[in-house]
Amino acid sequence: MKVNENIKKRQKYLLDKIGNNSIAIVFAAKEPHYHRETISPARQDSDFYYLTGFAELDAIAVFIPGRSEDEYILFSQEKNPQEEQWFGFRVGQERACKDYGADQAYPLSQVEDMLPALIKGQEAIYFNMNDHDDQAAIMRWTQALQHQERSGINMPTDFIDISKITHAMRLVKDSEEIGLLRKAAEISAAAHLRAMQACRPCMLEYELEAELMYEFIKQGGRVPSFEPIVAGGANACVLHYSQNNAELKDGDLVLIDAGVIYNYYAGDISRTFPVNGKFSAEQRAIYQAVLTTQLAVIEAIKPGVEWIELQRLSEHLITEQLLALGILKGDLNDLLAAKAHQPFYMHKIGHWLGLDCHDVGSYKEQAIEDSWRKLELGMVLTVEPGIYIAPEAADVDKKWLGIGVRIEDDILVTENGYEVLSAAVPKTIEEIENITRISN
């Protein structure tokens, strides 16, 4: 196996960023304590995977800038034929250097002895502050140096959250990440198309979920990005509906929100279509309002645009269209000022997408007003407006009640605009009716 050059570049960036007299300690996900014979393994920590490409749990990566040529040290599980016979292959220390590019590799069992010596003389320790056990380990290793203070050893004084650096890095995807996100979007799209074609009145929601899962796994994505949402009729008005056990009724819409994880990267697509292949007049009107909004927001995407502008545009367009349909009443500016869309569109326009489905990276550059992040070449985000008219919505003509529509695509920011990574799933009313219309 060849050492991954993209990962080397990420490590180099991190080393440069933290600078001399610093150490970064990055923890892998921990092997779950419950019995491993019956539970599938936990997923690797995304930051750890991003910086190492190392999928094995129970590992610690240490980065020390300027430490001659040995700047990257990996602690991981030791080879153990008996354990490997039961629980699978371990990379071990030799291959950690050869295949994963570690400058030095040690068994995890040596970490308690070695880490205090590696920390010694550093001013700053960078680590992810999210985990209590990890925090405790950092304190333990630091305090192990305390008795050496009279020998002239200074304790580290700066404890810095490394996620400020790693999460900013992860916002802009490199070419390898874009390739994997493209593939995740393509498989997710194929799964949606399959579910659209399979849908018939009287099926159960989970039967469509099975179609999605079949396509995911068939194409190499064993795990969905989140519990798939297959929501018939008014179930679509529950944003995180996941029971998926109701019957799909002739005359209803079905909202599917699902995506796959491909090689650690997430896809996330929503489509809404008629169970019987034909939109009613009301369904058509709401669908078109959401689609018009989604297309306009996508069209606005290019480097330099602030993320919040997409949010505001979606709120404006949905309010305007709810007014045109008579679902909202009054003056447009008053309705906008009152955020009158919120009972019908209560979530955000989308989120960053990457190793995590709701990917890391702040939406504001600083914690002050008017510092919303500008889109940059290589960022990937979802655009997913929706309109949900709950069955019990007050002051709404009953013909609209129980209609819920969301349309979601995965978008790469390009030099001059955008690329829709999930474009292969039909989206216009005509395309959808052509695909789903039941021929008999």
Ligand code: GLY
């Ligand atoms: N269902 C999660 C999302 O679309 O963000």
Ligand code: MN
């Ligand atoms: Mn989604």
Ligand code: MN
């Ligand atoms: Mn999403």
